[in-house]
Amino acid sequence: MPVMGLTGNYAVAHAVRLxxxxxxxxxxxxxxxxxxxxxxxxxxxGELNARIIRVESEHSALAAVYGAASAGSRAFTATSSHGLLYMHEVVWWAAGSRVPLVMAVVTRAIGPPWNIHVDHQDIMDQRDTGWIISMAQENQEVLDLTIQAFRISEDPRVYLPMIVGLDGFILSHTRAPVDVPEQELVDEFLPPRRQPYVISPETNLVMGNIAPDDVHFLMRYSMAEAMEAAKRVIEEVDREWGKLTGRSYGGLVECYRCEDADYLAVITGSWSGDAKVAVDKLREEGIRYGVLRLRFIRPWPAEKIAVHAEGKKGVLVFDRAISMGGYGPLFSDVSATLYGSRISLEGVIAGLTGVDVKPRDFAEAMRRFASEVDEKGFVYKPREWLLPRKYRENPEKIREVARIWS
Amino acid sequence: MVVNIRKLPDKPYIMPGNAACPGCPETMGLRYVKMALGDNVVLVIPAGCSSVIQGIAPRSGINFPILNIVFAAAASAASGMKAAFEQQGKDVHVVVWAGDGGTGDIGFQALSGAAERDEDIIYICVDNEAYMNTGIQRSSLTPYGAWTTTTWTGKKEHKKNVPAILISHGVKYVATASVGYPADFIEKLQRASKIRGFRYIHLLAPCPIGWRFDPGLTAKVAQLAVQTGLFPLYEYINGVFRLSPIARRYKDPKKRVPVTEYLKLQGRYKHLLNKPEEIRKIEEYIENTWRLIEALEKTFTEEGGRGEQVFRAL
Amino acid sequence: MARIEPAETLFLAPLSRPAPGSAGRTGTWRVVKPVVDLDKCTGCMLCWLYCPENTILKTGEGKVRIDYEYCKGCGVCANVCPFHAIEMVVEG
Known part of the structure; x- marks a missing residue:
């Protein structure tokens, strides 16, 4: 198995080829x-025997691969940010039709103003659609998740499309060593495409004409059930991939130093690595945090979160997105999961619009939360802002900036 | 090639008991599509009347395999299906069946993209000149003067000429057809089916509900649109243009049926029947339409009668 | 080519198959009905060709009959018949 220096995006491409x-x-x-x-x-x-359709928009990109998938072929697309928002209608349509499909989402902020840097606003916007949504921490995981995505999406217990999320630039454009498996290994792992139906002259099937409302309701129910089934499939697939490659990530979540921790930091994506560095640092100070990294946002790993949070003093959630007028999307779901547990909870909005969050920033938020819980016994703060460091250190500067940008 | 009505396949390509309104031109047109192309067809249908005509699942009133797709995505979904069939080594006609809104408005970008990429699909615009499915709202293909529920005093702009735009894309095949002339439409579909690459057929489909005429007159109104010179029937194949035989006589303005004969059958024009200046505007539109036809004829007729050979070969 | 397998879990997809009556017995929509005068009918099949509903059926004798269960009574057939062999008669 050759180890190659690959950017996250090239890791995706190799996974698609394999x-x-x-x-x-x-x-x-x-x-x-x-x-x-x-x-x-x-x-x-000629390294990949595929047709490529160079469409005129993202709306068409997803529609084209969706058409191909409906006709019985394994298909793939990728996008970011505004492209993902533009295809949003087709994102729903593809999921509702239960056709297996895989898309890479390279996360990026949403404008205005124009901004190509990372946050999770775009991918979080897809939570309700019926796509399985995963998030990678590093380039190796990007490759592994992309191959697994086809297997998960095409599993008859699931039959839902899947997004592989990777953070813009941090992963997408940063080269790292990636073990690229041999074709034989991937062939062993990934069976020929399975799908619930094909639209073709042989089947004479019709997809999507009006159905009775009560049956449409059952379709929605069945999608939600398939998401539950996907939890088991994700765990199985992770274990099997581990046997073949030696790389198992823990399925729905990865827990870093959770077992003996007093506090948990819940997080997803590439910045989890910085949170882990912060945790190591805080251990030296005697503050015991663990990092619960969500590898999947949908299906929501509620059971795993509940188990890992049990007995902890507090759970601190880092969101790189915000539901305006509400909370960070991860926080909302963590809060629902832990309702009634009397575990202290705080949601932190940080790292929006590409603003870098360094281990010392994570450590600062973690330290503050731990001391507040220790002091008060119980804390519930749904929306705290971790502003860019220079504004935290010098709040008057915010007014100054606002005067210019108004 | 002449279509013999008695030899056309007699299969229920439209299932009786579907949800189309009485006198629907779309179900008429869909029957001809399959009479011409046979069973090796997949339809891609964006939002529109034809999504509703199928009726209630688990039955469908249109006897084709169909991928229903969101409004703006028909041409791109069809491109993907075709690519998949090709990868699987299957020769299938992937046919888009889209309304005028799904073609000239919301679906226009995807259509233009697929045409430019020369995707090997047949795109049929079934043009009933407004958003009929949502209740007769104007589209860019609604003609001048027509009443709709968003143009209560008549539309102020002329109809967008989509087939001419498609010729400008340099696609392999463009044709206009009318549900009033099924044999002509079937012949065009059969010719189109023998060509590889992007093929576009613009099918005029008079809607009794939206145009406000007696549902028994669908065929008659569709014929009058041609006979008045409003909707010339033609074909463009790979750089060769020709008027369709039934439409040739209407090149001569004297042979055209007066446009009022067409307008007075339709309630959507009721408000302008006694306004000569409005009728004059529609007549001017006809004149301009034919000026463009003559230019196309002149531009795309090749010397030595090669043009006719191109058509006869198919 | 994909292999089609039933899912183990509860699975419903928005699928249909072509079948008559997807909007019910549409013959009940009719207010006027076409009646064919077989003496005038020459079997030219123009009505069959233009019928939007596929409710004009060819008979063994080379003529046509109406499928009244589904015919919506639009009257296209009566208007295209060159021999005036189809009359629209008020239902009742």
Whole structure:
């Protein structure tokens, strides 16, 4: 198994190649673009036997791969930010039709103003759609998750499309050593495509005409059930991949130094690595945190969170997105999961719009929460802001900036 | 190639008991699509009347395999389906069946993209000249003067000429057709089916509900649109243009049926029947339409009668 | 090509198959009905060709009959018949 120096985006492309995808379609958007560039190159060089459709928009990109998937082929697209928002309607349509499909989402902030840097607003916007949503921490995991995504999406217990999330630039454009498995290994792991139905002259099936409302209700129920089933499938797939490659990540969640911790930090995506560094640092100070990294946002790993939170003094949730007028999306779900537990909870909004959050920033928030819980016994703070450091240190500066930008 | 009505396949391509309104031109048109192309067809249908005509699941009133798709995405979903069938080594006609809104308005970007990429699909715009499914709202393909529920005093702009725009895309095949002339439409579909690449057919489909005419007159109104010169029937194949045989006589303005004969059958024009200046505007539109036809004929007729050979070969 | 397998869990997809009556017995929509005068009918099949509903059926004798269970009574057939062999008669 060769180890290659790959950016996150190239790791996606290699995974797509190894998964023997038959139809690719995408539209350029930073920071996704190098995925479709690499796939175009692979296809033109004959390294991947697939058709690539160079569409005129993201709406069309997802519609094209959805059409291909409905016709029975393994298909893939990728996008970011505004591209993802533009295809949002098709995101729903694809999920509701129960056709297996995989999409990489390279996370990026949403404008205005124009901003190509990372946050999770775009991917969090897809939570209700019926797509399985995963988030990688590093490039190796990007490759592994992308291959697994086809297996999970095409599992008859699931039959839902899946998003592989990777953070813009931090992963997408940063080279790291990635163990690229041999084709035989992937072939062993990933069976030929399975799907619930195919639209073709042979089947004469019709997808999507009006159904009775009560039956449509049952379809929604069945999607939700499939999400529950997906939890088991994700765990199985993670274990099996571990046996084949030696890389198992813990399924729905990864827990870092959780067992003996007094506090948990819940987080997802690449910045989890910085949170782990902060945890190590705080241990030296005698503050015992663990990091519960959510590898999947949908299905929501409620049971895992509840088990890992049990007996902890407090749970601190880091959100890189916000539901305006509400809370961080992870916080809302963690709060619902832990309702009635009397575990202290705080939601921190940080790292929006590409603002870097360093281990010392994480440590600062963690330290503050731990001392407040120790002091008061119980804390419930749904929305705390971890502003960029220079504004935390010098709040008058905020007014100054606001005067210029108004 | 001449279509013999008695030899056309007699299969229920439209299932009786579907949800179309009485006198629907779309169900008429769908029957001809399959009479012409046979069973090796998959339809892609964006939002519109034809999504509703199918009726209530688990039955469907249109006897085709169908992928229903969101409004703006028909041409792109069809591109993907075709790519998949090709990858699987299957030769399937992927046919988009989209309304005028799904073609000229919300679906226009995807249509233009698929046309430019020369996707190997047949795109049929079934043009009933407004958003009929949502209750007769104007589209960019609603003609000048027509009443709709969003143009109560008549539309102030002329109809967008989508087939001419498609010719400008340089696609392999563009044709106009009318449900009033099924044999002509079937012939065009059969010719189109023998060509590889992007093929576009613009099918005029008079809607009794939206145009406000007696549902028994669908075919008659569809014929009058051609006979008045409002909707010329033609074909463009790979750089060769020709008027369809039934439409040739209407090149001569004297042979055209006066446009009022067409307008007075339709309630949507009731408010302008006694306004000569309004009728004059519609007549001017006809004149301009034919100026463009003549230009296309002149531009895309090749010397030595090669044009006719192109058509006869198919 | 995909293998089609039933799902183990509860699975419903928005699928249909072509079948008559997807909007019910649409013959009940009718206010006027077409009646064919077989003496005038020449079997030219124009009515069959234009019928939007596929409710004009060919008979063994080379003529046509109406499927009244589903015919919506639009009257297109009566209007296209060159021999005036189809009359629209008020229901009742």
């Amino acid at each position: 998964s023997r995808v038959e139809v690719v379609s995408a539209y350029p958007i930073t920071p996704q673009t190098t995925i479709v560039e690499k796939l175009s190159e692979m296809i033109e060089k």
